[in-house]
Amino acid sequence: MQNKALNRKGGGGTEARDGAEKEEMENVVVTAKTSSPSDDDISPAPPIFFLPPPPPKKAPGGWRSVKYILGNESFEKLASMGLIANLTVYLQTRYNMDGIQLVNVYNIWSGSTNVTPLLGAFLSDAYLGRFRTLLFGSMSSFLGMVVLALTAGMPKLRPLDCPGVSNCQKPQDWQLGVLYSGLGLLASQGTVFVDIAKVIVAARKKRAVSLESSSGHPLYDPPLTESDQRVAKLAHTDMFKFFDKAALITDPSELDDKGLPKNSWRLCSVQQVEQLKLIVGLVPVWFTGIGCFITMDQMNTFGLMQAIQSNNEVHNFKIPPGWMGLISMICLSIWIFIYEQIYLPQARKRSKKNIRFTTRHRINTGIVMAILCMVVAAIVEKSRRDAALKQGTLVSPQSILLLLPQFALSGLIEAFAAVAILEYYTNHLPETMRTLSGAIFFLSFSASSYLNTAIINLVHLVTSNNGKESPWLGGRDLNKVKLDCFYYLIASLAALNLLYFNLFSCRYLEKQVDKRSESRHEEMNEAA
Structure with missing residues (x-):
């Protein structure tokens, strides 16, 4: 009833x-x-109605947020890459800078813009957050582009035009000040940094403790709290064992009644120690990246200067020298498309699993591309200069199209080595340090720019003192210097970088993570 x-x-x-x-x-x-x-x-009981469970909430981020990231990056790169492609031509043709001054200005600007993301990462993680940091960085870049547009539109802000290569008016100090202010504004813009400092201080305080006799001193390794559910639990490793002293419980009184350290500057957790180890472990691979990026810097400066003094007419169409920088980006995009959309899907169909090139293989390939890039550039430059000297003209009759291979190889350096190193930084560091990984990556670009400046000035100083032969670098006319010899020098440094990577830094490519944490790729695939 x-x-x-x-x-x-x-x-x-x-x-x-x-x-x-x-x-x-x-x-x-x-x-x-x-x-x-x-x-x-039988006593009738009132009916109990159960509400259906709420629909599961999808994890934020993943591929759904890519459209916003792509929109932001597209507009930002449209401005910044357009500037990078034409800055060398602009400084030489509008500010009458010679080769050494031009390269120094470009490298110092490039180094400064790539070192400021480290400050931006600190402010983002510690104080402002990512959205405010992006807002301030976008405003700064906009103001920088406005100042540079004024220097291009107002002739009084730059020296008089010079049709030749000698007796040109040099820019005045205040004109350079306006230029540098515009370039400077274009710089990109309870934290992990405090944890790193705590580990260093705690390890130093316990430097007298011997690790060999520390069997009676357990390591402080508490489980992650509920607020750290999305943070990977880092397993204890034997690398850089000196820092393990920061996690040694030498006295039970170091812990309070709840099992927490009374002084976090004397006792740190294994998680904090392993985070510092990860940072230190990045250094060998970080130096490898610097060696690769030095080669890429040459194409943005001397490579474009080669294009300026090459025959840019192709079937009655003149190719702007700044367009040569697009070749690198086009090759980078083509390779990423082939790798992600053709190679990986076919590999999954045949092997039923995700087969990716290892980080070590990609970095090795990128370094080899760097060597080939410099060798090809040296051969092409020797041919270009000989043709110009034979004809007795400033612009060589050799076609600008012969510069395509070296710019294409430069793009492949970024496709293999740069992308692999950035992925390594992102996967190597814990979730709380994701922003820092990008800053460390751009810091290597900054270091390569400053190191490239030092190498160029040293080479110019050494080779210009010999009056019998032409210097390798210097002046506005590449026909009077031996740029090909400088390219061979950079190729030799790239070969040494290849040996350094395979004999030493490749040992630090692996990271031990607790098996309870899932890989980043799997999380993104599930979120999608």
């Missing part, structure tokens, strides 16, 4: 619902019965 009453509408005289509706109602209605077998003793 009770079930019949429940299957009627509002106590009316309607017929019983069909079987499907009755079964659905029985799933949400629960009636309680007593244990007495007698029907008279």
